Amino acid sequence: MSTNKRVLITGAAGFLGSHLCDRFIKEGYDVVGMDNLITGDLKNIEHLFKLKEFEFYHHDISKFVHVPGQIDYILHFASPASPIDYLKIPIQTLKVGSLGTHNLLGFARVKNARILVASTSEVYGDPTVHPQTENYWGNVNPIGPRGVYDEAKRFQEAITMAYHTYHNVETRIVRIFNTYGPRMRLNDGRVLPAFIGQALRGEDLTVFGDGSQTRSFCYVDDLIEGIYRLLLSNYAYPVNIGNPQEITIREFGEEIIKLTGTNQKLITHPLPQDDPKQRRPDITKAQEILGWEPKINREEGLKITYDYFKSLPIEELNKTEHRFT
Ligand code: UDP
Numbered sequence: 035m036s037t038n039k040r041v042l043i044t045g046a047a048g049f050l051g052s053h054l055c056d057r058f059i060k061e062g063y064d065v066v067g068m069d070n071l072i073t074g075d076l077k078n079i080e081h082l083f084k085l086k087e088f089e090f091y092h093h094d095i096s097k098f099v100h101v102p103g104q105i106d107y108i109l110h111f112a113s114p115a116s117p118i119d120y121l122k123i124p125i126q127t128l129k130v131g132s133l134g135t136h137n138l139l140g141f142a143r144v145k146n147a148r149i150l151v152a153s154t155s156e157v158y159g160d161p162t163v164h165p166q167t168e169n170y171w172g173n174v175n176p177i178g179p180r181g182v183y184d185e186a187k188r189f190q191e192a193i194t195m196a197y198h199t200y201h202n203v204e205t206r207i208v209r210i211f212n213t214y215g216p217r218m219r220l221n222d223g224r225v226l227p228a229f230i231g232q233a234l235r236g237e238d239l240t241v242f243g244d245g246s247q248t249r250s251f252c253y254v255d256d257l258i259e260g261i262y263r264l265l266l267s268n269y270a271y272p273v274n275i276g277n278p279q280e281i282t283i284r285e286f287g288e289e290i291i292k293l294t295g296t297n298q299k300l301i302t303h304p305l306p307q308d309d310p311k312q313r314r315p316d317i318t319k320a321q322e323i324l325g326w327e328p329k330i331n332r333e334e335g336l337k338i339t340y341d342y343f344k345s346l347p348i349e350e351l352n353k354t355e356h357r358f359t
Contacts, residue, residue, distance in 0.1 A: 038087065040064040042105050042147075044095050044138065045112035047074030049217050050152070050210075050254070054109055055079055057258050059087055066101055070094035072126060073114050078217050095134040096126075099141045107265060108149040110138050113187075115154075117180065117306065118223025124182040131186025132193075139197040139205075150206035150265045151194050153272060155313055156184045157209060165280075165314040168209065168272050178308040191272065198270050206264050211276025211315045215254030215335065216342035221353050226251070226336075229287055230343045233294035234351055243305030245284030250314045252277035253335030256328035263324040276315035277328040293336055 041058050045051035046067025051074065058065050059082065067079060068091045082088040091101065095112055113130050114120045120127040135151060142149040158166045159174035174184045191207055198205040214226045221231070229239045252275070260275035281289075287300045320326045343351075 036064050036087070038062055038064045039106040040066065040104055041107040041109065042066045042068060042101060043109045043111060044068045044134070045074060045110075045152075046090065047071055047076050047078050048111060048115070049078070049215075049219070050213065050257070051109075051111040052078035052217055053215070053254050053258050054111065054261065055082055055088070057262060059085065061262075063087070065089070066091065066105070068093050068095060068099075069112065072123065073119050073219075073222075075219070095137055096129040097137070099137045101141075105141075105145040105147045108138055108142050108147050109261070109265065110135060110149060110151040113152070114183070116219075116222040116224045120183045121179055127182045128186045131183075131190045135190045135193055139193060139203060142203050143197065143201055148204035148206070148265070149194075150208060150261065151190055153191050153207050153209045154183070154187050155209055155211040155274070155276065155315065156180065157188050157191065158313075159184060160308060160310040161312065164312050165278065165316040166274065167316040168274055168319055175308050179306070180308050195270075205270050206267070207270075207272040208261055208264055209272050209274045209315075210257065211252055211274065211313065212249045213252045213254055213257045213276070215339050218339070220343060220346065220350055225249070225283060225286065226290075226339065227343070229290040230294065230340055231351065233290055233296040233298060234343065236296065236298065238298045238301040239287045239290065240303050241284055241287050241300050242303050242309065243283075244302070245287065245300070246282050247305075247309060248280045248282050248312045248314065249286070250277055250280045251286075251332060251335070252328055253330040253338075256330050260320055260324060260326045263326050264320075267324055269323050273320050273323065274315040274317055275320055275326070276317065277332075278314055278317055279332060280312075280314040281332070289332070289336065293340055
């Protein structure tokens with residue numbers, strides 16, 4: 035029997051889940067990946083299947099969760115996470131954040147495991163406080179198109195704190211801001227894969243609204259490092275992890291045009307309902323508690339990500355899905 039610590043990662047075949055699997059394998063853990071594959075892709079973890087330290091369960095965690103044997107840590111990263119997904123599968127989005135989280139917290143309790151749940155900057159909604167600190171309560175429209183994701187994640191935070199307080203489960207909550215890098219789905223509708231995909235196909239880049247809305251993009255390796263440190267810390271309250279380098283979407287489009295050398299231009303489409311006008315993490319807490327801050331700037335991170343997208347087979351590139359119809 036292995037003497038390694040054993041970690042369960044939900045959403046293992048997704049963008050962040052698959053990077054977490056890699057990181058925990060690298061750190062010497064045994065990893066149990068779980069995914070129902072509605073938005074995840076086995077290609078992201080197929081390189082792990084040959085390892086004896088890795089197991090995979092094809093399972094929907096909104097149903098009862100069981101894994102035999104010891105589990106020391108749980109990382110809950112299962113959820114549709116891009117607007118295009120949660121518009122298409124709103125009920126599953128609500129269920130995985132609520133019923134799924136409840137199941138995993140119960141499972142953590144039974145196994146005496148520490149659990150870290152993936153929350154999001156979306157809990158701040160369309161924020162009126164800028165940059166966003168963890169003590170800001172947010173400005174969320176519960177019945178708007180993004181409400182299914184935002185409220186599922188807000189419920190997730192509430193039930194996670196309740197298990198911490200009433201059942202003494204060791205819990206951690208990370209609030210993840212916009213993240214990018216290899217293994218993002220090219221057709222997931224989010225701005226970076228959308229722009230790079232359009233540039234690669236020779237289409238114009240679709241800026242929603244006037245493009246003055248801002249986001250702050252974090253490279254995936256930086257994010258994973260922050261999550262790793264948070265899991266091993268003793269801090270149970272939410273922590274923002276993201277890169278505070280803020281940019282307007284229009285400027286971001288211009289950066290992608292420069293990076294890809296495309297001759298295409300920016301064109302505008304209507305702004306989706308409830309699209310946050312500004313977003314930037316205040317990371318003071320992560321700096322103080324975890325000694326963490328991002329190391330990879332946008333220029334470097336975008337170059338790596340572009341090289342990844344360029345290397346994908348042409349069929350992937352043509353599987354486009356547009357948010358505007
Ligand atoms: N966006 C855009 N063009 C696209 C896709 C997205 O201008 O083709 C905008 C979107 O309206 C939002 C920002 O880019 O203001 C980031 O959108 P994304 O879906 O990546 O994530 P969000 O941060 O809104 O969850």
